[in-house]
Amino acid sequence: MLKEAIATRYITPLREGGSLPGLVEADDLGTYVMKFTGAGQGRKTLVAEVVCGELARRLGFRVPRIVTLDLDPVLGLGEPDQEVQELLKASGGTNLGMDFLSGAxxxxxxxxxxxxxxxxxxxxxxxxxxxxxxxxxxxxxxxxxxxxxxxxxxxxxxxxxxxxxxxxxxxxxxxxxxxxxxxxxxxxxxxxxxxxxxxxxxxxxxxxxxxxxxxxxxxxxxxxxxxxxxxxxxxxxxxxxxxxxxxxxxx
Incomplete structure (x- = not known):
């Protein structure tokens, strides 16, 4: 099973990817790159991240730790970017997080x-x-x-x-x-x-x-x-x- 955490603060969007992942903080004091169930690619993208990421890890590859992040849509209420706000509102519940490798x-x-x-x-x-x-x-x-x-x-x-x-x-x-x-x-x-x-x-x-x-x-x-x-x-x-x-x- 993946570790579970709760997203507590949305920091900033990461616009390099087409799915608009975001940088968030969680209640375990971790900082994660978060991928959302409400993104255009949907939950199958998150399934692929888990299956392939965890398989890679077990085969000896270096992959950022994967967790599930529970998101309360209320986090989106104060977000000034309308696109991000809508994404957060559409992604309540279980989302995916990956350890943020600071300085990578x-x-x-x-x-x-x-x-x-x-x-x-x-x-x-x-x-x-x-x-x-x-x-x-x-x-x-x-x-x-x-x-x-x-x-x-x-x-x-x-x-x-x-x-x-x-x-x-x-x-x-x-x-x-x-x-x-x-x-x-x-x-x-x-x-x-x-x-x-x-x-x-x-x-x-x-x-x-x-x-x-x-x-x-x-x-x-x-x-x-x-x-x-x-x-x-x-x-x-x-x-x-x-x-x-x-x-x-x-x-």
Whole structure:
């Protein structure tokens, strides 16, 4: 389960992302980047953040800690920005927070080198979850205390936007021609050998169990949140075994 906290103060919007995340303080004295259920992308973005972020963490990647943040819409009453005020009012209840890495810098491939091994691990993981948002234009990587951290996994597992075609969608190859780490000659074969055996039914059950029920409820075609959790796990388990053979654009 994810740690639970209550948002106590909205600090400022972070306009780098399309979903307008915000910087907030919580009752545990933490400072978090908050992503909202009322944002245009909806709760599936938050589900993807939890599933992929927690899976990455268990595979040994550096990912900011993820928590759930309870939001009282009253926090939006004093917000002068109308867009932010409406977002806060629409997001009462359970939202997602990620530890704010104060002082972190956006990854710049011209200023920070990544080993072939680390590049391979990140590329393999992105292929596993079909991350379409790790391009050189927008790496969604941070450098904090001299190490690379993975952030923003909302644009992953695109098959969960249409479960009827999920199996076919999840079987497609993954292209890395524009991947931010392609210039570092990623050792994908070594990454697959090390990481694929770790992606088990048990691990995926643990990861999907971290998703709050409220984000999984009332999904058409599924009777219970646990049915939907199993649907999230199946494509990932299948991709783990063979996705390294279907990565395109690495030459």
């Amino acid at each position: 810098l956006g990854f710049d491939p011209l200023a920070f080198a990544v080993s072939s091994e680390e590049a391979g691990r990140i590329v393999w993981f992105d292929a596993l979850v079909n991350n379409v948002d790790r391009s050189w234009r927008n790496p969604n990587l941070l450098v904090w205390r001299g190490e690379v951290w993975l952030i923003d996994h909302g644009a992953t597992m695109i098959w969960h936007h249409s479960w009827r075609g999920a199996e076919a969608s999840a079987a497609r190859p993954y292209g890395i021609a524009d991947h931010a780490l392609r210039p570092f000659q990623p050792d994908i074969a070594a990454a697959a050998a090390a990481l694929a055996p770790l992606v088990t039914e048990e691990l995926l059950a643990e990861v999907t169990a971290a998703v709050p029920d409220v984000w999984l409820a009332d999904e058409p075609g599924f009777d219970t949140p646990d049915d939907l959790r199993r649907a999230y796990a199946r494509p990932l388990l299948a991709r783990a075994a063979r996705i390294h053979e279907r990565i395109e654009g690495d030459k």
